[in-house]
Amino acid sequence: MAIEKKKGWKSLPEGDVIEGGGTAREFKTGDWRSERPVHIPEKCIHCLTCWIYCPDSAVITRDGKFVAFNYDYCKGCGICAHECPVKGKAIKMISEKEAKKNEKVCRSQT
Ligand code: SF4
Ligand code: SF4
Structure with missing residues (x-):
């Protein structure tokens, strides 16, 4: 069942019941973020601890x-960075502000 965007509180189901299953895909939680994880490939040993611990299944893996x-x-949330077992960590958390500033610098250099 598709979830309508921007429903008023009066249209919420009684008891706040979430109808239907598999609705998490429709709630993009990325805009809650004040910090983001950044992967450091040269340090990563591909143990996938980050994938195991991520509460939002937001770590993409292949093979x-x-x-x-x-x-x-x-x-x-930073759990992936906290749990990464590599010495010196293969994930660092940076502020969204810093990430957006870096995106602008990268765009202006292309
Ligand atoms: S936990 Fe760290 S070392 Fe393991 S796959 Fe994730 S980033 Fe790589
Ligand atoms: S564990 Fe890492 S990838 Fe998953 S939601 Fe938290 S910060 Fe994002």
């Missing part, structure tokens, strides 16, 4: 290897 973070669903 048993880390591929990327899905920033549509990553809410920036």
Whole structure:
């Protein structure tokens, strides 16, 4: 069942029951984020601990290897960075402000 966007509180189901299953895909939690994880490929040993611990299934893997973070669903909790077992960590958390500034610099250099 598709979830309508911007429903008023009066149209919420009684008891706040979430009708239907598999609705998490429709709630992009990425815009909750104040910090984001950044992968450091040269340090990564592809143990996938980050994938196991991520509460939002926001770590994308392929053939048993880390591929990327899905920033549509990553809410920036930092658990992946905390649990990464590599000395010096293969994931660092940076502020969204810093990330957006870096995006602008990258765009202006292309
Ligand atoms: S936990 Fe760290 S080392 Fe393991 S796959 Fe994730 S980023 Fe790589
Ligand atoms: S910061 Fe949290 S939500 Fe985002 S990828 Fe890491 S564990 Fe998942």
